[in-house]
Amino acid sequence: MKPSSGLQSPIAELLDTFVVPSPAECTLVHERILQLSLDMSKLDNEIGRVEKILEGLRHNRVALQKLSDRHQNILHPTRRLPVEILGEIFVQVQVALGSRSIAPTRVCRHWRAVAIATSQLW
Known part of the structure; x- marks a missing residue:
């Protein structure tokens, strides 16, 4: 999932300066902060979903390893x-x-x- 608003800022020039933003720029900054928070929340949800999938895959792998080990034991000298x-x-x-x-x-x-x-x- 890609963040809907990307990593660009509509007011990038203000990020690296101490210039006082205009009222219109302040509005843009607040909107951008809100959008970034929403994007981070979406990513947090996606990360949680993927971690659950990964946990299931790891559990399945452990079960397969145990079964493989038991099969290897059949061939033990x-x-x-x-x-x-x-x-x-x-x-x-x-x-x-x-x-x-x-x-x-x-x-x-x-x-x-x-x-x-x-x-x-x-």
């Missing part, structure tokens, strides 16, 4: 670890951390099944 190796990793972590051990049974269904099937953990 840890998904291809043989069950025996994953079970051994769980055992070694438990040995290394002792009572501070993590709970692989709470990560995902696959890890839960592997942990339950790994007798050294129990």
Whole structure:
């Protein structure tokens, strides 16, 4: 949206001087101030509208990024670890951390099944 009155002033020569404006020029200045205020109000409204659109677009982008990340996780190499190796990793972590051990049974269904099937953990 372009301001309807533009950025020009009908009394531009008075902007850079200390010349006292005539009564007619004072009227022009008041009219110009009013028009500029209206233009700024229109721009403020337009900015608010565009910011709401931008907020929605950002929200959609975050949702798409999360979905993309979840899809990337499908291809992660840890998904291809043989069950025996994953079970051994769980055992070694438990040995290394002792009572501070993590709970692989709470990560995902696959890890839960592997942990339950790994007798050294129990």
